[in-house]
Amino acid sequence: MRRPGGKLDVLKARGVLGGGRAIIPRIETASTPGAQQAARKARVLTGYRPTGPLHVGHWFGNIQNMLRLQEEHDAFFFIADWHMLTTDYDRTELLPERVRDLVLDWLAAGIDPDKATIYRQSDVPEVAEMTLLLGMITPLGWLERVPTYKERLRDMAERDVANYGLLGYPVLQTVDITIVKGELVPVGEDQVAHLEISREIVRRFNRLYGGVLVEPQPLLSEAPMIPGSDGRKMSKSLDNSIGVRDGEEQIRAKVHSFITDPRKIRRGDPGRPEICAIFALHRQFSPDILESTEANCRSGALGCVECKRNLADRIVERYRPFRERRAELETAPDVVDDILAAGRAKVRPIVEGTIEAVRDAMHLG
Ligand code: TRP
Numbered sequence: 001m002r003r004p005g006g007k008l009d010v011l012k013a014r015g016v017l018g019g020g021r022a023i024i025p026r027i028e029t030a031s032t033p034g035a036q037q038a039a040r041k042a043r044v045l046t047g048y049r050p051t052g053p054l055h056v057g058h059w060f061g062n063i064q065n066m067l068r069l070q071e072e073h074d075a076f077f078f079i080a081d082w083h084m085l086t087t088d089y090d091r092t093e094l095l096p097e098r099v100r101d102l103v104l105d106w107l108a109a110g111i112d113p114d115k116a117t118i119y120r121q122s123d124v125p126e127v128a129e130m131t132l133l134l135g136m137i138t139p140l141g142w143l144e145r146v147p148t149y150k151e152r153l154r155d156m157a158e159r160d161v162a163n164y165g166l167l168g169y170p171v172l173q174t175v176d177i178t179i180v181k182g183e184l185v186p187v188g189e190d191q192v193a194h195l196e197i198s199r200e201i202v203r204r205f206n207r208l209y210g211g212v213l214v215e216p217q218p219l220l221s222e223a224p225m226i227p228g229s230d231g232r233k234m235s236k237s238l239d240n241s242i243g244v245r246d247g248e249e250q251i252r253a254k255v256h257s258f259i260t261d262p263r264k265i266r267r268g269d270p271g272r273p274e275i276c277a278i279f280a281l282h283r284q285f286s287p288d289i290l291e292s293t294e295a296n297c298r299s300g301a302l303g304c305v306e307c308k309r310n311l312a313d314r315i316v317e318r319y320r321p322f323r324e325r326r327a328e329l330e331t332a333p334d335v336v337d338d339i340l341a342a343g344r345a346k347v348r349p350i351v352e353g354t355i356e357a358v359r360d361a362m363h364l365g
Pocket of ligand 1: 045046047048049080083172173176177185
């Protein structure tokens with residue numbers, strides 16, 4: 001567990017880590033009322049594959065959500081590095097840097113290791129054992145029907161991903177959740193099918209071996225649709241994204257490359273904000289000029305070049321504190337290792353309890 005007064009607390013005191021506002025000293029121990037209250041919060045769990053730099057779509061889809069979850073729940077956030085192997089098994093050399101980058105991004109964004117438990121899937125080998133066991137009771141038909149499985153096979157046809165591991169993705173995910181007794185799992189639209197299959201596997205397990213596993217419930221999370229430069233949903237694979245780590249020039253160049261209303265060719269032409277990707281981003285970044293932007297786009301008074309410049313100014317400013325905190329964290333030695341070690345220590349007793357109960361229920365050693 002973390003030692004008060006250690007390296008991480010020094011970073012917190014400087015505002016580099018944690019909420020970034022006034023730092024409230026946390027000297028609670030397991031027996032203080034505050035800590036007991038925290039223990040009664042529902043455990044919410046979510047994992048992310050370390051697939052590359054965070055972009056603005058993740059920021060509004062995931063990070064904002066995580067910041068709220070860590071306040072309201074007993075939040076477990078983990079790096080799903082084994083899940084990354086389901087598609088990227090042939091580029092494992094990227095793993096160490098991507099894991100580190102993702103943790104640093106979380107920290108710089110305000111994910112607070114004193115509020116949320118941050119750990120790495122592969123630091124919990126019992127996850128692999130339990131995946132083997134749940135694999136024994138998971139019908140192939142359930143796995144073959146999962147929409148993301150079919151999509152990956154189709155979209156990555158050139159990459160040879162039709163492997164056992166990819167088919168087993170939802171089994172591994174079920175273990176991620178149940179091994180730490182996750183009660184709530186935030187689900188965007190693409191995760192509904194995954195959670196449903198997890199619930200079915202849990203029910204089947206409990207029917208066969210007794211009520212050992214907690215059945216997770218979906219926590220519906222809303223995420224605004226963030227378009228990328230081509231107007232489609234911002235996504236790394238479409239190469240249409242703005243990275244939250246991008247520097248000022250990069251942000252300006254990328255915003256400039258966005259498509260706008262094709263009928264608005266020059267200033268003076270009336271535009272349609274409701275179909276414009278730039279306006280969709282203004283909704284997130286520009287509360288101060290949202291109304292005037294909308295009105296002046298419609299009337300034609302505002303040209304796209306100026307409108308884009310206004311947006312780029314705000315994106316650059318919005319992520320400035322993030323970039324500064326991240327740059328400072330980069331220079332702090334061992335911060336990622338320390339946080340992952342603390343997370344691992346925190347989940348260890350929970351995981352041991354689950355795996356022992358599972359082995360017992362199945363009459364294994
Ligand atoms: N499937 C999630 C993704 O696409 C990652 C993930 C792995 C996950 N295990 C999980 C999410 C458990 C929630 C709960 O990034």
